[in-house]
Amino acid sequence: MSARIALASDHAATALRSALIAHARxxxxxxxxxxxxxxxxxxxxxxxxxxxxxxANGQADFGVAxxxxxxxxxxxxxxxxxxxxxxxxxxVSAALARAHNDANAIAMGARLIGEDMAxxxxxxxxxxxxxxxxxxxxxxxxxxxFSVKEPA
Amino acid sequence: MSARIALASDHAATALRSALIAHARxxxxxxxxxxxxxxxxxxxxxxxxxxxxxxANGQADFGVAxxxxxxxxxxxxxxxxxxxxxxxxxxVSAALARAHNDANAIAMGARLIGEDMAxxxxxxxxxxxxxxxxxxxxxxxxxxxFSVKEPA
Numbered sequence: 001m002s003a004r005i006a007l008a009s010d011h012a013a014t015a016l017r018s019a020l021i022a023h024a025r026x027x028x029x030x031x032x033x034x035x036x037x038x039x040x041x042x043x044x045x046x047x048x049x050x051x052x053x054x055x056a057n058g059q060a061d062f063g064v065a066x067x068x069x070x071x072x073x074x075x076x077x078x079x080x081x082x083x084x085x086x087x088x089x090x091x092v093s094a095a096l097a098r099a100h101n102d103a104n105a106i107a108m109g110a111r112l113i114g115e116d117m118a119x120x121x122x123x124x125x126x127x128x129x130x131x132x133x134x135x136x137x138x139x140x141x142x143x144x145x146f147s148v149k150e151p152a
Numbered sequence: 153m154s155a156r157i158a159l160a161s162d163h164a165a166t167a168l169r170s171a172l173i174a175h176a177r178x179x180x181x182x183x184x185x186x187x188x189x190x191x192x193x194x195x196x197x198x199x200x201x202x203x204x205x206x207x208a209n210g211q212a213d214f215g216v217a218x219x220x221x222x223x224x225x226x227x228x229x230x231x232x233x234x235x236x237x238x239x240x241x242x243x244v245s246a247a248l249a250r251a252h253n254d255a256n257a258i259a260m261g262a263r264l265i266g267e268d269m270a271x272x273x274x275x276x277x278x279x280x281x282x283x284x285x286x287x288x289x290x291x292x293x294x295x296x297x298f299s300v301k302e303p304a
Contacts, residue, residue, distance in 0.1 A: 075253065
C-alpha cells in the first residue's frame with residue numbers, strides 16, 4: 001500500500017535521509033522531504049516540529065525523523081500531542097511501534113544504525129498495522145492533558 | 153556520585169524494574185520505586201506520567217521508564233515539557249542521551265533488551281555529563297511551546 005511519508009533530519013543525518021527517500025520512492029510511496037535543504041548545522045528541534053506538523057495536519061500519513069542518535073529529534077516530535085514517535089534500532093521494535101502503539105512516526109540515529117538496517121526498520125514500520133484491542137485505550141491516554149497524574 | 157533515581161514500568165517490565173532497582177541500590181543510588189505495586193495489567197501512560205512528575209517536581213534527579221518495547225512509556229514521558237526521555241538499547245546511545253541531549257530519563261524495552269545490557273545502559277547514562285556548548289540551545293528548544301513552527 002502506498003503511503004505519504006514525510007522525512008526530516010538534522011545535518012548529521014542528511015545522507016541517511018537521502019537513502020531512505022530513495023528507498024521509499026522505490027517502494028512507490030509518496031515522499032515529502034522536509035529538509036534541511038541547506039548546508040551546515042541546524043537544530044533538530046526545528047525539524048522535529050516541521051515533521052510533527054506535517055503528520056498532525058494530515059499532509060503525511062507517517063513521519064521519519066533522523067538525527068545523529070535519533071534521541072533529540074524523537075523527543076522533539078513527541079512534544080506534539082498528536083504524534084507518537086518511536087526511536088527504533090531494529091525491525092522488531094519498528095513493527096511493535098505500529099502494532100502496539102499506533103506510532104505515526106519513527107526516529108533513527110544516523111551515527112548508530114546502518115543504512116540497510118534503517119531501510120529494514122522503515123519497511124517493517126510501514127508493513128505493520130495497529131492491533132487495536134487492549135492497546136487502543138493506552139494509545140488514547142497518550143493524548144490526554146498532562147494534568148491527569150494518578151493511575152486509575 | 154549518588155543520584156536519586158525514580159523507576160516506573162508497566163506489567164511487562166516488572167522483573168526488569170526489580171533488577172535495575174537492585175543494581176542501582178548496589179551502586180549506592182537512592183531509588184524511588186513508582187511501581188506498579190499491584191499484579192495484573194496496567195497502562196504505561198499512567199506510569200510514564202508518574203515518572204515525569206517525579207523528575208519534573210525535583211523528587212528524583214533521573215527517571216527510568218520501562219515497558220514491553222520501551223516505546224509507549226517513552227512517548228508518555230516526553231509529553232511532559234520538562235522531561236527529555238531517550239529510548240535506548242545500548243550504552244553508546246545511553247551516554248549520548250546525557251552528553252548531547254541532557255536527557256533526564258531513559259526508557260528501555262523489557263522484551264527487547266537483556267538484563268545485563270539494561271544495567272550497562274543505566275550505568276553509562278548515570279556516568280555521563282551533559283556537554284553543553286552547541287547542544288544547550290537545541291536542548292532549550294525542546295521545551296518551547298509547540299506554536300513555534302518554522303526553523304530559524
